[in-house]
Amino acid sequence: MQTKDCLTIYGEQIKSRLLIGSALYPSPDIMTQSIVASGAEIVTVSLRRQQSAAAGDDFWQLIKNTGLKILPNTAGCHSVKEAITLAKMCREVFATDWIKLELIGDDYNLQPDPFALLEATKILINDGFKVLPYCTDDLVLCQRLNELGCEVLMPWGAPIGTGKGLLNSYNLKTIRERLPDTTLIVDAGLGLPSHACQALEMGYDAVLLNSAIAGAGCPITMSRAFKGAVEAGRFAYQAKAMPEKDVAAPSTPTMGMPFWHQQ
């Protein structure tokens, strides 16, 4: 039973609506401090390039030490087979059935491959995984992923690492409206706290980001900024914004003002 305003991920209640990545920080110390400052309860980790489970252990231990929930990802995978193998390795190493499924279709802008994504999602769900697919902002793709059993969908705001913000807010809004009961997280492409705020304002349940914090001049301070922005956006969504109008309406009524004061 949900009592507070929480994000639901496969039945688990998460208070923070910011999910944070663990790559690209100037040092592991700055990474852990940024993660703590963000207030995030979920941190994403890539297993891809550590060669073996033991080889990456020192680095993972730092992340495990934060005590946060770990969401392993399949960053850098290009084929269904690779992604599935890596997902299984992640399940062993991090003892979790959550997997952020990332399957790259285009090497230059790291655009997800929607076709391979559907195929891999089906196989992983059958194998008992709780899949959080990183996908493009295509409504039909999101519907198909949802039909396969994904309780969480993670459409992009913009290509990974570009910092461009929500490039197609119409698409994102449509997905929100059409899948009202699915947990939706904007993943990738955010650069500014205001981008995260916009995503939450439009009803997205959370944002997932990495470069916007890790690549900032001061990652720890930027982490705080995103924390505040996500909270602001969520409040704004709950508060229901006033409708936009084309004609100015003064906030102080002019009715009753003396004639000589009017033009």
Place this chain on the structure above:
Amino acid sequence: MFYNIAVVGFGLAGRLAALELSKLHHVTVFEADDEQTPNSAGKVAAAMLAPLAESVLCEADLALMGLDSMKRWPGIIAELESEVFFQQQGTLVVAHQQDKGDLQSFTQRIKPIAGHSAQALNAQQIAQLEPELANRFNQGLFLPCEGQIDNQAFYKASFTMLNKRKVKCVFNQRVTIKNGEINNRPFDYIIDCRGLGAKSDKPLRGVRGEVARLYAPEVNLTRPVRLMHPRYPIYIAPKPNHEYVIGATEIESQDSGAATVRSTLELLSAAYTVHSGFAEARLLNIQAGLRPAFSDNRPEVSQVGNVISINGLYRHGYMLAPALVAQVVSRIE
């Protein structure tokens, strides 16, 4: 005072410490590997001296220490008898048109240190600096204060010099440092330069790096070139005799096994996009090494009794080691 000093670890820091201390003291070197020191990060490295470029990632005090080391290198090399290539003609930084955002963000993050800063370049200025890169890049940066060294030559020349000074080097011996002694043998000072060999005593981690060495007679670059790229940022360091070092990957892994196909493809593809002359280059070797690093990625000089440790040089060995070794020497003096 004349001291009996042990240097443990014959990587870059160990060599510099042994060279410096053997001028006045009796020095014995202990190394766990053979005399080729195949696991030394300093041997695999590209040996760039790049305090401005590195200031993007490291704190300003380390970049300043890099400038200090830069001043020390010519003196260190001058005391060796064989020639070691050292160059301070700056670094050229370039990016392909589609990656200009990465160049911009790199430019914004360079910290001006001690009056040194980066200069923006247009296509014509790039062509003046490196004629073979004419018409390839529209924008770039010049970091005038930077340089590089031929580390393979330095490794050889430093060993030759230590032999000449009759410094005893004990190879293939993994020693224990306990109670200020080495294997129960007393020394006035012990300089612990073991790098990752000290992992059981210090919270170190290895950061894997892979580096390719090429023989490229068709390429004539005269100074190090860095390519900004969202995923494959590389540097190309020209060494004597048309040899080029292309580096380096940076992977949070303790695995020191052979370079992977993926890393090789990334390094070489990126180099090829800078200069097509690399297509016919000969691949001399691709090595992988582990950089010893603390969790803040900063180096540390510390002392417990008569044991002085230098460690955690991470990706800044050549840039920082001379200044750090000078700190050690001043503690002994």
